[in-house]
Amino acid sequence: MMFSSDPIVQVRNACIFQGMNTVLQDVSFNIEKYEFVFLIGRTGSGKSSLLKTLYADLKLQMGEAEVAGYTIHNIKIKEIPFLRRKIGIVFQDFQLFTDRSVAENLLFVMKATGWKDKTKMKTRLAEVLMRVGLGGAATKMPHQLSGGEQQRVVIARALLNDPSILLADEPTGNLDPEVADGIFQLFQDINKQGTAILMATHNHELLKKHPYRVLKCEKGKLLDSKTSDFTLSTSQ
Template identity: 75%
Template sequence: MIGGEAIIKITDACIFQGLTAVLQDVTFTIDKDEFVFLIGRTGSGKSSLLKTMYADLPFKMGQGEIVGYQLEKLKKKDVPYLRRKLGIVFQDFQLFPDRTVAENLFFVMKATGWKDKAKMKNRMMEVLLKVGLGDAATKMPHQLSGGEQQRVVIARALINQPSILLADEPTGNLDPDVADGIFKLFQEINNEGTAILMATHNHDLLRKYPYRVLKCERGQLLDSKTSDITINTSF
């Protein structure tokens, strides 16, 4: 496992999208319980960085450790085990439209090794209550608002009690009031001990909440711990 309190440690990495290196010399750590924003213009490498961390893109150069797994040595058979320790939140939800909320959550649970139906049902209700959707188990995704669907996605990400949530523009398609509620839910999750890495274009969040910022810019990853990062409308 990673030493100290760091649950992500990336050193001298290059992040690729296909054959193109979109970020070079990437070095950063994220500690247990930390909340970090990831910003940058469209195409600057934010999503590619997140996808590399959950092994949707290959880790080709450098050293990387996340929740105890070395990315440069990760075997295909180990990817599901890595993802059990991560929570992944997508902007476009990626819910099965022809399955109920409960069935969407059960699908993930079965895919990650759950077998006891009673425990599955109990955990499903726990995470739905956590995100404020205790009465949504039997509903279809199309019966929910965009904000409610995003809460289901967050519930799905919490199923296996992850050490960190990787969130790619989780409020990007939501109106400001709904986005604020979703962000406050992320804060609650973070306050209970789960680290958060959130890619966002939401300038209001960045100005309102003084969390650490990682910025993808001109092929580099800047860190507000070591660099002056201006929050403006250039991303």
């Protein structure tokens, strides 16, 4: 199948598996460059599995997909680190090294993704921390930061390689509403500066306030608000 050059994500006729179980069938969608998209659905409906498939943590066994120029359905193991340099991944549970400072957490990722020049690394580290509002946090340990600040570190980490798209799995799920609003505004700012966003969320208030496109995992299918007529229930 030929893919066009415009979308940053293209998925065609994919089946998403978790172990031996099929969680989503016949999945097809595009995400355009610079687009902001919500991903919703009940717990266990396939949201996280879909995201993991897009960044090649779960193998795409049926169907075709391209993310940031990489074909996911036949990606080689040695290509996966290069794919992940083109995308940023934001987790709900932070996944920071608790025994390393903020700077050391970011430097670890930079070294793992091929950065060599120490001067450029130092400059980029300062840039991403400033971008997320944590210019003075480089020497702090994770336990010295609030939950919202830790999530900002995670977002800074995801921005290190100037990704084409951020994949965010419930990034505000563990935060109180006011802090969550600030994190969401940061995602909006990142999107306005040219990075596409695919954000899984249970936050129904976000969906009410911000009428972005919605992908909904429901009963083994992926529904798209661009092409499907579905309502957003508070059970998501």
